[in-house]
Amino acid sequence: xxxxxxxxxxxxxxxxxxxxxxxxxxxxxxxxxxxxxxxxxxxxxxxxxxxxxxxxxxxxxxxxxxxxxxxxxxxxxxxxxxxxxxxxxxxxxxxxxxxxxxxxxxxxxxxxxxxxxxxxxxxxxxxxxxxxxxxxxx
Numbered sequence: 351x352x353x354x355x356x357x358x359x360x361x362x363x364x365x366x367x368x369x370x371x372x373x374x375x376x377x378x379x380x381x382x383x384x385x386x387x388x389x390x391x392x393x394x395x396x397x398x399x400x401x402x403x404x405x406x407x408x409x410x411x412x413x414x415x416x417x418x419x420x421x422x423x424x425x426x427x428x429x430x431x432x433x434x435x436x437x438x439x440x441x442x443x444x445x446x447x448x449x450x451x452x453x454x455x456x457x458x459x460x461x462x463x464x465x466x467x468x469x470x471x472x473x474x475x476x477x478x479x480x481x482x483x484x485x486x487x488x
Contacts, residue, residue: 356453358394359402361486362409366391366443369430373444386449394453395446403479405456409443410485413451418459418470427476428452447471 358366366387373384402408407428414425426441428451436441439447446463456475460468461468480486 355400356394357397357406358453359408360390360396360413361397361399361479362452363391363394365409365430369444369470380444382485383444383449386446387444387452390449390452399481399486401457402479404479404482405476406478406479406481407451407454407473408454408479408481409452410480413476414474415447415451416472416474417487418472420445423474 365425370384370388373380378386399408407413408426409430411428412425413428414423415425426439427437427446428435429442431442431444433441434445434448440482441451443449450460450471451473453475456473459470459472462471466479
């Protein structure tokens, strides 16, 4: 259902690659998520932070999504895994939802894994994006 190319910033790519280098040492249970994130990064077009449009979901964005099955909205911060552990309003980029929203755009509809099923989720809007505010080192 996703109809546009994925984009990731150079800085986000660098930090995620550093994280993935460490994550390869983790227990096997995380292997599938690590491989999904790596595949997403390989397919993404890499852009400079200053070129990131304000409707692009980048790391440390505050995002509003709508579960199209339940029509319920939720807000969360897209966080690096270590940061996600520090708050209930954070979603790790190393989760099915985190992997899907990274590099997507406001208005995109995504299919997010939920066990053996997928659920449609739409990105309603971006409440905060670091690049838009020129916060380049979060």
